[in-house]
Structures are given as structure tokens and as C-alpha cells.
Amino acid sequence: MIKIDIANALMQTLPVSKATALQVVDLLTDRMKNALLDGERIEIRGFGVFEPRPRKRGLGRNIKTGQSVEIPKGKSIRFKAGKDLRDIEVK
Template identity: 50%
Template sequence: MTRSELIERIVERATHVPRREVEAIVHAVFEEMSQALIAGRRIELRGFGVFCVRTRRARTGRNPKTGQRVSVPARRTLSFAAGKDLRERLNAPPAMAASPVPDTPPGEALSPLPLAAGASFSVPVTG
């Protein structure tokens, strides 16, 4: 799914929110997540997963064309670990893996996501 497809799906489901606002919100969410990761912070989306930055140490590699040894500098990489709920849905039978919120027909307001009893929803950005 591309950013444009994500925006389109949200616009289809949240018919009371203008497209420009959806675009601005999606852009803001991605920008905040990017800035947090650039700063080396961890992003935990409970039930979905955790994004974090890991540092790979410098090492000696080999040029595949010449076989010559080359120095590969240390670098930061992005890591994602799926949350328990997402892992369970990925491995569930197809009928059970479907979204817990049915597609909202055009013209109807998007209903809030159902949460399990006692569950909470939060999007912490930790440092």
C-alpha cells in the first residue's frame, strides 16, 4: 500500500473528514515518526509493532567484482518488530485475519475501533 492508497482508504472510510485534512494528518504522522527515528527514538504502536533504529558496527567487506577488501562504515538501520496482535492476525485463518472494523459504506461515518475489555490505545514515542 502506498501513501496515496492509504489516504484514499481513509477518505473512503472517514467521509466526514475532507481529503486535504486526511492528507495533512497522514503527512504529519509520517513526519513525526521520521523525526523520532532520526533522533534515535523508539516508536511503539501497541498491537501493531515497534520501530527502532539499530546501529550496525563497521566491518571489513569484499568488493564482489574485484574480491578486494573494503572498509564498510558503521551505519544506522531501521528495525520493525510486529506486535502480538498483528502477528496473531497474520497467522490466523483468512476469515479471522480480516479487519475487526468492517469497511464503512460511502456516506457513513467511520466508527471507532473496538478495543478488548480493559485495553487501551496509545502511541508512545520513547527516547
């Protein structure tokens, strides 16, 4: 599933054009991204929680040389799946 599929699903349910649907998806992802960059956590009950968290480990590896590489500061975004996504059966 890619952006087009989501927009497609949206326009199948609500009376919006595909262009508008794409705008919506774009806008929402942008807003959420912005909020996450701002250090804000996003909680959607029944779906999941996006949480920006500082990266603790600072060591990586250069695959060519095989040597360890220092990883600078940074954050990582963790997504914690909600209840509905945790109770999934293997189909």
C-alpha cells in the same frame, strides 16, 4: 499499498478531503521518521515497535569488483511486529 491508498482509506472513514488525508499521512510519517532519527523508539501496542539500533557489522561488498568494502558507521531501524501481526496464518 502506497501512500495514496492509506490516504484513501482515511478519507473513506473520516470526513476529510483527500488532500488533508495526504497531509496527515505525510505528517505522521515525517514525525515518526524524525523521532527515529532522534534515536527515539516508537511503540504502538497492537501494531509494532520501531527501534533504532546501531549497526554492528562494518563490512560490505562492491558488486562490480567483488572486493570487500568498509561500511562506515550508521544505524538501522528495526521494526518489530506486534502481536496481531505475529499471529498471522498463511493464507
